[in-house]
Amino acid sequence: MQEPDVQPKVKKRFKMPSAYTILFFIIIVLAILTWIIPAGQYSTDKAGNIIAHTYRSVKANPQGIWDVFMAPIIGMIGNDKTSGAIEVSLFILVIGGFLGVVNRTRALDDGIAAIVRRFKGKEKRLILILMLLFAAGGSTYGMAEETIAFYPLLIPVMMGIGFDSIVAVSIALIGSQVGCLASTVNPFATGVASATLNITPGDGIVSRVVLLLITIGISIWYVYHYAAKIEKDPTKSLVYGQRDEDRKRFLVATDADQGQMTKRQQAVLWLFAATFVIMIVGLIPWDQINAKWTFFTSMTKWLQGIPFLGNLLGGDMTPLGTWYFSEITMLFLFMSVLIMFVFKMAESDFMDAFMSGMSDFLGVAIVVAVARGIQVIMNDGNISATVLHWGETGLSSMSSALFIILTYIFYIPMSFLIPSTSGLAAATMGIIGPIGKFAGVAPSLVVTAYQAASGWVNLITPTSGVIMGAMAVAHINISIWWKFMFKLMIYLFIATCVFLGVMAVI
Secondary structure, eight states, X not given: OOOOOOOOOXXXXXXXXXXXHHHHHHHHHHHHHTTXXXXXXXXXXXXXXXXXXXOEEOOOOOOOHXXXXXXXXXXXXXXXXXXXXXXXXXXXXXXXXHHHHHXXXXXXXHHHXXXXXXXXXXXXXXXXXXXXXXXXXXXXXXXXXXGGGGHHHHHHHHHXXXXXXXXXXXXXXXXXXXXXXXXXXXXIIIIHHHHHTTOOXXXXXXXXXXXXXXXXXXXXXXXXXXXXXXXXXXXXXXXXXXXXXXXXXXXXXOGGGSOOOOHHHHHHHHHHHHHHHHHHHHHSOHHHHOTTOOHHHHHHHHHHHSTTHHHHHOTTOOOTTSOOHHHHHHHHHHHHHHXXXXXXXXXXXXXXXXXXXXXXXXXXXXHHXXXXXXXXXXXXXXXXXXXXXXXXXXXXXXXXXXXXXXXXXXXXXXXXXXXXXXXXXXXXXXXXXXHHHHTTOOHHHHHHHHHHHHHHHTTTOTTOHHHHHHHHHHTOOHHHHHHHHHHHHHHHHHHHHHHHHHHHHO
């Protein structure tokens, strides 16, 4: 009799659930809590802001199965208690289409290659220049996955002058992620978080620029110091043991000598940069900074008053400095079309690139709506005010500096739990922001604390496709990367805590 073929049981490894699953689980847990936590409400002013010390108990409204599955739907379209995420989600989709069109022109890729060629023989300066460029990308549009395309170009260049693959990876990875840490107008971090708190991404932008300069300065010094050390003594390299393999692997050829930028690509780069400059100018509330700074409002009225031209431009133009998501969504749509004409892209190619770019960001747009469902459940279940009341009571003796530092620390494990920056912002800002008001902390500073923690985590987390993709391309073990990053993580943590503490008391 033949023995049955018994296959050995393979032990399944734990796999982290997706952001959607985590957020939906949180919705279920909060729905259960609406049956337990006492219901309450705060009085609000005409602008809808909560008035402190006005909490009162109200009739409970426990949430059921219907409410749980309706929460993400209402999270997208909104109701009388919670604003919908449709405006933010549409912006995310359009900026995805814009990036898809820009990437189709290869202007960004060839632009970096052109810079590398230009500084041939002066490669040390590339550490400074390229890290600043990648930081600008991370700070303005959340540059992350795009960096992976640059490693095959940077690694041969850096190794050819006596550095190693860690230096090459650091330039793009640390540069872009520190930019995300100190996001100025990053739509997926600053934008979503600000929208949740009903403030513009321009609020707090000046302080975030200061944080960006501090953190990227520390990072550039750190990478340059390591590069100089291994240039003098190659054995100091953390990947010295695989140096011969890396030389065979990467020094075969470099794309730095291939291709030249066309005039059309140069024009696309100028338009790309101009788009973010216009967005920043449009979002900064100039008249709130200085009551006399009404230039853009006056100019808009003047243009609208010109016969024919005013009607041609549009009678409902919104002045720069008062823009919100609708206006910047329009900006990215307009610039996408302008790039199509400047690059002389066929209509079919444009639509393919735009729709492909939108599809790449569809998951991000949906996760914002699902996360907003958390607020829906809490608001409809009348427990948001109760949680805020607990925060108000507990924070009565806490300084604003201590609160913002604890907020930053709170968001570090939360960034591991919910790796989606937009999902984390939409899920938590509705509670943390108002609690911050009780501690005397501006909502924009709470946004800064959240995105600083998220960016800090994304420099090392193994759950990030950006990190693991970079390690795979460069053949660097993640443990070696952690060893290299250890001191920098401490420096960035301390610098951010000091910055937040100082900003809270200014």
